[in-house]
Amino acid sequence: MGSYGDRVRQALLDSAEELFAQHGIDAISNRRIAEHAGNSNHSAVNYHFGSRDELIRAMMLRFSEDTHARRQELVAILGPEPGLRDLLSCLIVPFTEQLASMPVPSWRARFLRQMRAVPSMTEAVAATITSDPTVEDLIFRTRALLTECPPSVLSGRSWILGRIVTDSCADYEERLDRIGDEPNWTGFANFLIDAAAGLLSAPVTSEGDFLGARATQTWA
Structure with a gap:
């Protein structure tokens, strides 16, 4: 099942992939990614990945x-x-x-x-x-x-x-x-x-x- 943190990271990756696919990379904020993933912490991307660039890198390598x-x-x-x-x-x-x-x-x-x-x-x-x-x-x-x-x-x-x-x-x-x-x-x-x-x-x-x-x- 993985740890809670792993599950949150996975949800953020899935959320970002869907939103980026539908609307483009530059049109989607980190806050919207977190909200779409059902995360009330609007800083979740930075907390779990360190930065938006690292989120995208993780998406490319997943x-x-x-x-x-x-x-x-x-x-x-x-x-x-x-x-x-x-x-x-x-x-x-x-x-x-x-x-x-x-x-x-x-x-x-x-x-x-x-x-x-x-x-x-x-x-x-x-x-x-x-x-x-x-x-x-x-x-x-x-x-x-x-x-x-x-x-x-x-x-x-x-x-x-x-x-x-x-x-x-x-x-x-x-x-x-x-x-x-x-x-x-x-x-x-x-x-x-x-x-x-x-x-x-x-x-x-x-x-x-x-x-x-x-x-x-x-x-x-």
């Missing part, structure tokens, strides 16, 4: 151990010469499985989309993802299969791909909430993997550093 463990499991069963789709599966499936494990409505993907919408948070999102050494290795191996794609084009496509995965998962999450469809995150993951493989391996007809520094904030 499922990282589970996704890291699942990603290692998938990497362990890769064949000796995995293809592009195999490597992309290891990157995408742990995230979609995480979303599949959550009750409906869940807010995780929509929260991450809101995080990407705040320029000051973009680097924090990218850093959280790429801090996993397994992810770094998968990115390296993925790039090794795409040597015919110029580095600037590959970086740009990878940046686009990161947004596609986040935004598509957020849209699907919202659809499940709004319409009440039976979730099929496995099928949706395969849909994303197909799209990702097509994007990264597509022919290059125009080479250039079109996205500049933005393309360095990438997950693949």
